[in-house]
Amino acid sequence: MATILLEVATPDKGEVCKKDINMLIVRSICGELGILPKHARLLTELIPHAMRIKEGGSEVQLFVSGGFMEVTPDKITILADAAEVPDDIDVERAKAAYQRASDRLAKKDADIDTNRAEAALARAKARLLVKGVHMG
Ligand code: ATP
Numbered sequence: 001m002a003t004i005l006l007e008v009a010t011p012d013k014g015e016v017c018k019k020d021i022n023m024l025i026v027r028s029i030c031g032e033l034g035i036l037p038k039h040a041r042l043l044t045e046l047i048p049h050a051m052r053i054k055e056g057g058s059e060v061q062l063f064v065s066g067g068f069m070e071v072t073p074d075k076i077t078i079l080a081d082a083a084e085v086p087d088d089i090d091v092e093r094a095k096a097a098y099q100r101a102s103d104r105l106a107k108k109d110a111d112i113d114t115n116r117a118e119a120a121l122a123r124a125k126a127r128l129l130v131k132g133v134h135m136g
Contacts, residue, residue, distance in 0.1 A: 007076070023053075
């Protein structure tokens, strides 16, 4: 089966993932994209979500917060604000972040930075999804 190299890096951790994969399914600001080997060149911005990586007949997930993705026919490069493989996700921390963001949004206070709280909620939800934890 044809493969394409996937590289994911963050400012905090450097390289988070570097491997040959069969397909990547990501969510960009323009919607969901499926990237196969020999894909056309592309540069786009990603939203916080659980990326789906297909490799050798199985599928794994990788959390990615916002960032940029560059695709060439043989390589996908993602520079993310934050990214974690499932084993590195702290569920209790993500649950606490989810609760904080939910409480802030529920108050509907004028002082609340709604966009910031919604972004924090989206990151927490995506991290929990990667761990198979569904909230609310
Ligand atoms: P928190 O409010 O818990 O810090 P956050 O969504 O604001 O969550 P980020 O700004 O996305 O955190 O990430 C900051 C750093 O902390 C990154 O290096 C990220 O990988 C790490 N990180 C954040 N949440 C978790 C988590 N639940 N498990 C493991 N690492 C995490």
